[in-house]
Amino acid sequence: ETGVTQTPRHLVMGMTNKKSLKCEQHLGHNAMYWYKQSAKKPLELMFVYNFKEQTENNSVPSRFSPECPNSSHLFLHLHTLQPEDSALYLCASSPRGGGSPLHFGNGTRLTVT
């Protein structure tokens, strides 16, 4: 148990589907993150939320839409994805922003067909 729970663990979706990834942290942290991990590439930061406010959008296409209703929950809404969006999507949290250590969930393995 990492303290950061991601669901589902695996997701297969077609390019016309709409789905959502969920992340929940039980650590009392105030910052939450979405990262994308593709084969042969470094982790790519997608979004950062501090105290429910988005503080970073790393030029992510609009087909990815984050939502942070409170400091414990983070969602990534997906629609009209492309096959190249297939990757491991990792959620992380930290006590605050500013470079403090991240606690990661085990990720959602997404396959877009």
Next chain:
Amino acid sequence: SQQGEEDPQALSIQEGENATMNCSYKTSINNLQWYRQNSGRGLVHLILIRSNEREKHSGRLRVTLDTSKKSSSLLITASRAADTASYFCATDGSSNTGKLIFGQGTTLQVKP
């Protein structure tokens, strides 16, 4: 270009040997962190070293930081098969936005 780049990309050693991984980065930093990732799992934070520190230890881990060369190394002593994983360095680029930039990682295999 990436902030952190690890070297080597892959490393294979025998149990009991030491493993050394290197990380180079490009901009000034507040701190540098090392993470481990087992196959199919999330990353686990190992150690954080601040820009004004030169060396840090945690159990069998030893991290060094040379800000003049913009490089860091992670040494795992007396390696075990359970150390088999990918290891990543991450830097904050001296920002306070929470933006950690990761390198591509070193894949370590420790053979029993």
